[in-house]
Amino acid sequence: WRGFPVIPGSGLRLKKKFEEYDARKRYEDELSELCSGYEYKEPEGCRCGEILRGLVYPDECPLFGKICTPRRPVGPCMVSREGSCNIMFRYGKS
Structure with missing residues (x-):
């Protein structure tokens, strides 16, 4: 997960009886x-990790609206239409 550390031993795994279907x-x-x-x-x-964790607003990122725009996204928060940076870029902060 972007912005979050890896938690050792976390995740999902198939039961032994379904092992033949396990892509891993x-x-x-x-x-x-x-x-x-x-x-x-x-x-x-890019401050997307901090944005995802709610530590900063998208417009606090130095790339927001300058280098990073929906037409030329730098980080994952601007790539998709439901990304927080993309939304703020299109609709503003309110």
């Missing part, structure tokens, strides 16, 4: 190659 087990080799050492890094200056 079925494609373990391919997934380990693709995901080894992967960690999402927010673009420099």
Whole structure:
């Protein structure tokens, strides 16, 4: 989750009897190659993690409305129409 740390031991897992349908087990080799050492890094200056946690408003991000717009989103909060930055950009702060 963007802006939140990984919680060790959290997540969902299929029961043993459904193991044959488990994509993690079925494609373990391919997934380990693709995901080894992967960690999402927010673009420099992007405060989306703080925005998602309610610590700052979108317009407190230095990229908001300047470098980061709905036509040229930098962070995930501006990408989708339901993202908090996208909404504030379109409708303002009220």
